[in-house]
Amino acid sequence: MKTISIDKEKCVHCGLCVSDCVSGCISFDDENFPKMDDENRCIACQHCFSICPTGALSFNNKNPDESQDVNYDDILSLIKSRRSVRQYKDEEISKELMDKLKNMLPFIPTGCNSHSLHFSIVETKSAMDIIRNKVNDLIIKTMSYKALSPIMNKFSRYKDAFLNGEDVIFRGAPHMIVVSSPLTAPCATVDPIIALSYIELYAQHLGLGTCWCGFAQICLKFYPEICEMLEIPSGYKPVYVMLLGVPKVQYKRTPQPENYKISEIKEIKEKDACIFCRIKRLVTNFLR
Ligand SMILES: Cc1cc2nc3c(=O)[nH]c(=O)nc-3n(C[C@H](O)[C@H](O)[C@H](O)COP(=O)(O)O)c2cc1C
Structure with missing residues (x-):
């Protein structure tokens, strides 16, 4: 409830x-x-x-x-205070802050130290607006395909907001970061997520707002022309997208989320998995 x-x-x-x-x-x-x-x-x-x-x-x-008061300084308070920001000021972030973010990137860990990530950083509002408008045009075109209406109906709330002119994909953000990796990288789908997690926490420590953007990631999958605009090298997969900007809202206190399930393993009870459990686990792991 x-x-x-x-x-x-x-x-x-x-x-x-x-x-x-x-x-x-x-x-x-x-x-x-x-x-x-x-x-x-x-x-x-x-x-x-x-x-x-x-x-x-x-x-x-x-x-x-x-709750605790919001505090972006010490690491645990920062983790607890981090929020997805969906309301941004209509201004670009300063060059100084952008440089600070960019200078942090080389320190992000990657599987086997492959260090092969590609970052597309949309640094100006004008560039972001071109992408925003292009994506909006493509979505409107897609909406007109009758065959897709069952899928579109699932997102009816967003569809209505979108048609009302709300920027439901990019939330009015002035910047966006897309992290891509070569399909051949040992940890191709994990490395970009680690990178964006580092970016999110550091950006919020710097007083910036961020929001993971699954909607934009879906758009990149379907609209290769956007990947071209973002200069994603060929052979690279755009794994995830993060919005970035100066927040228009300030949060006052940390949330009080529910605990996760934790198995506190202190001693191992050796147990053979039955054949059905084995198959179930193999299938589940494979599907992921
Ligand atoms: C992988 C991922 C994808 C997300 N995609 C979107 C998105 O497309 N649009 C959006 O507004 N929020 C998106 N979010 C933000 C989540 O809705 C948000 O993390 C959640 O509501 C909890 O709020 P909080 O991040 O402020 O704690 C995404 C978050 C994650 C982790």
């Missing part, structure tokens, strides 16, 4: 929880307090909880006072 509750004494009706909700599932009630419209759409990211300037909003009864 996903719920929000509002301390009416503390709420200042600023609407930050509404505007920063990626799923668009919070709106104002008749008394102008935030309310959850559709918990099925909520992805439990707790952006509403983190962004509330007064700690008036509780997500799933979590107490805002039990």
Whole structure:
């Protein structure tokens, strides 16, 4: 269950929880307090909880006072404070910060130290706008293919927002980084993800905003003309995309995510896997 509750004494009706909700599932009630419209759409990211300037909003009864203040300096606080930023200022990041990010790249580890990544960094707003417009044109063309309508219907919320002129793919970001690797690299699909994880944390430490962008990654798969624009070398696969810019929003507190399942292995109980379990694991591992 996903719920929000509002301390009416503390709420200042600023609407930050509404505007920063990626799923668009919070709106104002008749008394102008935030309310959850559709918990099925909520992805439990707790952006509403983190962004509330007064700690008036509780997500799933979590107490805002039990969160830490956002802090991008020491490494553990940075990890806890990191958020996906989907609202950016309409400005480019400074050359100084861009250089700092670029100078960090050679230190990113790669499998077998292959060191063969390719970074496409869209450094200007004008270049980003050309890509944004091209992708939008291609998506509109794709939407007109009747055969694809069952797939498009799955993304109907995004489709409607897109048709309303919202930048649902690039979130208005002024920059984007695409990391590609040669298909022959020993860890071709893992290295770019490691790289972007380093970039994300360092960028947020520098006061920048980032957002992993699966939607853009799908576009790169389907629209090779965008790969050309991004100067991705032939034989390289664009593995993932990250948006980058100066954040327009400030988060106030860390989220309180649920724990993962952890097997705390202190001693090994040797056990033969039955033939069905073996096959199941082999198939699962192969499919990944
Ligand atoms: C692999 C990956 C792909 C993602 N793709 C998108 C995307 O296309 N658009 C978007 O707005 N957010 C995207 N996100 C952000 C997630 O929605 C976000 O991480 C999640 O809601 C938790 O919020 P947080 O990152 O602020 O903690 C992506 C995140 C990951 C890790």
